Amino acid sequence: MITDFPAAPLPLPSEAELDEELAALGGDALIPKALRRTLFPVITKEDVFNLMLAQRQDPQKVVSDFADAYRDYVGANHALPTASGTSSLHMALVGAGVQPGDEVIVPAFTFIATAQAVVAAHAVPVFVDIDPVTYCMDPEAAASAITERTRALMPVHVHGLPADVPALRALADRHGIALVEDASHAHSARIGDRVAGSLGDAAGQSLMADKNFPLGGEGGIAFFSTPEAHDRAVTYLERHGIDYGMSWIAAAFGASQLRRLPYYDRIRARNAALLGEALDGTGLFSPPHVPDGHVHAYNMYRITLRPEAAGLDDLPVHAVKEAVHELLVAEGVPAREWQNTPIPCHLPFRSRDGFGNGYPFSLNPGAVRDHRPEDFPVTLGMLDSTLVLCRELRSPVEYERALRYADAFRKVARRPDAIRKRVEAGDYRRPYEKAARLG
Ligand SMILES: Cc1ncc(COP(=O)(O)O)c(C=O)c1O
Structure with a gap:
């Protein structure tokens, strides 16, 4: 019988682990491989x-x-x-x-x-x-x-x-x-x-x-x-x-499932708040901004990098992001880019074949533009400087896991030297210079 039930609970993090070597440089990962999988939805x-x-x-x-x-x-x-x-x-x-x-x-x-x-x-x-x-x-x-x-x-x-x-x-x-x-x-x-x-x-x-x-x-x-x-x-x-x-x-x-949605929403909000507090303390990472009166549902959790806070602002921000991404993944954090180019630069909107013979674009040629990524500078800046936790904060993510994600961000933020070294040794392209991905 195959069981998805975790073999062991994630250990509670300890402050000492934050000073251990980065997993990418040979240390132990904060989230061991065997305990990385999360399951959702819960079927009862x-x-x-x-x-x-x-x-x-x-x-x-x-x-x-x-x-x-x-x-x-x-x-x-x-x-x-x-x-x-x-x-x-x-x-x-x-x-x-x-x-x-x-x-x-x-x-x-x-x-x-x-x-x-x-x-x-x-x-x-x-x-x-x-x-x-x-x-x-x-x-x-x-x-x-x-x-x-x-x-x-x-x-x-x-x-x-x-x-x-x-x-x-x-x-x-x-x-x-x-x-x-x-x-x-x-x-x-x-x-x-x-x-x-x-x-x-x-x-x-x-x-x-x-x-x-x-x-x-x-x-x-x-x-x-x-x-x-x-x-x-x-x-x-x-x-x-x-x-x-x-x-x-x-x-x-x-x-x-609808009857349990409010419960899931609250767990997700709690995990997001916990992570946000930890990120605020790192300097290098900022949590998502939520305007007053808005309630965020956190289907994804987009984290913005502030290289200036870690003395890394002489380096290209996209390269800092890529290096940090690699360090986080090695610690067992499922961070991702989620989108690497503006949508109008994807093939269907460059070729505009539509349903054939250019329909429906042919109905309104005046509305059609040949877009370059640079036409959307804010989108490009965001893609250069952010990383996403996709779905991993969905309920019922355990408290220990949320704490461990937070600790992984703290552990990486303590090592601007390792980030710099990676950037200087790497050859990182801006997100939109890579092949357009759907997600
Ligand atoms: C923002 C957004 N709109 C629309 C869709 C399309 O939904 P579906 O895949 O259910 O057709 C998605 C799916 O991921 C989405 O993320």
Whole structure:
């Protein structure tokens, strides 16, 4: 029998270990190889039992009951459960009234599906840079990209931090256009007491395996503020004979997992706070910035490097980041880049074949740009100087693991000499100079 149950708990960290040699230089790793794996979601007897009960019900009712329960949790008015996040975003755009050839403003830093959903809606994505502090869509950049053919703003709550919705809402209202959220990283994220997914005219959200609320593989949900928007999306599917439906197995699994989501959210917030406190003390690393009144969902945890705090600012920041990345990975911290180039520089937006013969880009050639990475300097600066913990803080990450991650950052920050040596010996290219990666 194969068991994923850990063979032993992670030991509690001790201060003395921080002064030991770096793992990359021959010391012991803070997180031993055998104890690196984390498992999520947790599957309980309740989940299995719920699946068995659901098999006796009408599959459509299982799906609609789940959608109603999650819609109420989010506080949205109308919901359409879908097979994936990408299809939910497509439906959110259709519901918001986006028509073929319309322009939809999207951030240059996101997952490619945000922009591909615009193409799926036969519209043209117009890319803008991000805010240098939140890494979400910059409202001023969005304002300067608006034209007569703009139909919607589509901010992404990147990594789980809600974008600046008040500023974007005001901008959308000034121009009479829609606000469509990509809430795929932002389950339970909030501004004030309003949950991501209920902040715009429509929203799409992924419920796939990497997310904070995964339905056991693939899934998604679209939310709408008006019945008309919801009807537009439903009618579109019927008229075109498109099946984007959610599986009843995913829905039944989601129904029991939803009851535990608030618990998971709290554990994640606690781990993020604990890590943030440790990072603040290192000088070299800064935790994600969370504006007042915003609740971050921490689907990913992006850490910014401050080489100046460690006397390393004479070195290129991207090289410092790469060296630090290698040192952290050797300690057993699953740090990553997550995206290495602005989305408009990925092949589908350079070739713009679309569905063939350049459609839908051919509908609105005036909106199309041949982008170079340098067109998005804030995105490039962020990619140069940040690292991500992807998903490892998802519940139920043990307290000891969060402490050990924190200690690994502290251990590495104590060794600017080792970082410098690595940078001077290495040949590190800027992230966007490497082949574009999807994640
Ligand atoms: C920001 C963002 N939008 C959309 C998607 C697409 O979701 P899915 O993979 O469920 O289609 C993802 C998926 O990772 C994402 O990260």
